[in-house]
Amino acid sequence: MTTTRRDFAVRAAVEQGLIGPDQPVIGLLDVAGIRAAATALRAAFAEVTAPGTRVLHAFAAKAAALVPVLRLLADEGLGCEVASPGELALARAAGVPADRIVLDSPAKTPTELREALTLGVAVNADSFAELARLDGLRQRVRGDSPLGLRVNPQVGGGVIDALSTATATAKFGVPLRDPGAREATVRAFLDRPWLTRLHAHVGSQGCPLELMAAGVREAYELAEEVNRAAGRRQIDTLDIGGGLPVNFASDETTPTFAAYARALRAAAPGLFSGDYHLVTEFGRSLLAKSGTVLARVEYTKTAGGRPIAVTHAGAQLAVRTVFAPETWPLRISAYDPHGHPKAAGPDGPVVQDVAGPCCFAGDLVATARPLPPLAAGDLTALLDTGAYYFSNHYAYNSLPRPGVYGFTIEEDATVRFATVRSPQTIAEIVTESGGAHAEALSGL
Numbered sequence: 001m002t003t004t005r006r007d008f009a010v011r012a013a014v015e016q017g018l019i020g021p022d023q024p025v026i027g028l029l030d031v032a033g034i035r036a037a038a039t040a041l042r043a044a045f046a047e048v049t050a051p052g053t054r055v056l057h058a059f060a061a062k063a064a065a066l067v068p069v070l071r072l073l074a075d076e077g078l079g080c081e082v083a084s085p086g087e088l089a090l091a092r093a094a095g096v097p098a099d100r101i102v103l104d105s106p107a108k109t110p111t112e113l114r115e116a117l118t119l120g121v122a123v124n125a126d127s128f129a130e131l132a133r134l135d136g137l138r139q140r141v142r143g144d145s146p147l148g149l150r151v152n153p154q155v156g157g158g159v160i161d162a163l164s165t166a167t168a169t170a171k172f173g174v175p176l177r178d179p180g181a182r183e184a185t186v187r188a189f190l191d192r193p194w195l196t197r198l199h200a201h202v203g204s205q206g207c208p209l210e211l212m213a214a215g216v217r218e219a220y221e222l223a224e225e226v227n228r229a230a231g232r233r234q235i236d237t238l239d240i241g242g243g244l245p246v247n248f249a250s251d252e253t254t255p256t257f258a259a260y261a262r263a264l265r266a267a268a269p270g271l272f273s274g275d276y277h278l279v280t281e282f283g284r285s286l287l288a289k290s291g292t293v294l295a296r297v298e299y300t301k302t303a304g305g306r307p308i309a310v311t312h313a314g315a316q317l318a319v320r321t322v323f324a325p326e327t328w329p330l331r332i333s334a335y336d337p338h339g340h341p342k343a344a345g346p347d348g349p350v351v352q353d354v355a356g357p358c359c360f361a362g363d364l365v366a367t368a369r370p371l372p373p374l375a376a377g378d379l380t381a382l383l384d385t386g387a388y389y390f391s392n393h394y395a396y397n398s399l400p401r402p403g404v405y406g407f408t409i410e411e412d413a414t415v416r417f418a419t420v421r422s423p424q425t426i427a428e429i430v431t432e433s434g435g436a437h438a439e440a441l442s443g444l
């Protein structure tokens, strides 16, 4: 989201009463930005693929698990990658057709697998054990789900361990370089003529494009090996996952989908020859830039000489930033109580901490950050938070999930909002915290 669009949206959110003393934190989504990202993704792959290649872009639901977002992306021609019964239900509630849904996850239960097969949703098995389970289920459930196997090309990790899916010991997929694993993988395909897809997700944030492309090339070469051994094009679809990193340091979108598509073409030209249909599973790179968390400053204080702004955005919605601040720093913009951008003032920016509402000392979204001097009633905006922030709530202190609003800006600069998710009510928090069972323990 550009600074101008954000400034319009923030002022309108104040004027239209979406944020205020009683709703002190909200999420904002730039609908035009989401549409533009989807368009850029489609165009990037259209540019490198042979005519007639089917490409399904399945948005990774966990990055923004919000039904209207999944629907907007479906309207843009995208599908959905899901990894739990909840995510599958969200995709279906959004009206995503079954043939545009892909089920991944390392821990699918028999019930989950049966549901996917019944619906005709594509499934990527994570292990040989899961393939064995599918062998059994396929006897009982008739369906036309495309079925695949996830492999880990073990090409190495990026700078964030917790988000590196292709290290030697990563928990996902069949580890291709382990002794005997490659041969066993080829055999698993030859034994199962119905197994037609190969899946690798090499990422994510912190991984260079070349590393990701090298992982995809490994998957491509394995598919060729399987097809040679089978004497036919048994694997007809390659699912290359997501994992494109996002630039959190400025408004610039880099790397672009186009740059990644070109890196893939350079590393594995055969991927785009038309021999394979493709599935992608991007999450963060589709949504991050289109989201902003907006929070009120409730109080300010100083401690040990350091000014601190106590706001309503902390670990409950910026979990990674709070617990791993070095890895997940966020840019923060300051606005006055009317939603106008705040200037630094005559003495320039003030080095301050920006804290959240949670009751632990480390609940800070920025430490020693130079910002315009913040005062009670001001607003802080956490930028690039459209993915993995307000849709990945952490229920610490029973803080409510904030309302999320999508916006568009008309030609005459009017900002129109639509509710994506209503703010969670206190009554809902009581209910989901066992409110109906108040006597349960006393009566035991």
Ligand SMILES: *Cc1c(COP(=O)(O)O)cnc(C)c1O
Binding pocket: 060, 062, 063, 081, 104, 201, 203, 204, 205, 241, 242, 243, 244, 281, 282, 283, 284, 285
């Ligand atoms: C999380 C995930 C994605 C999306 O990753 P991003 O980094 O958000 O693009 C895609 N595929 C799988 C299997 C995932 O687990």
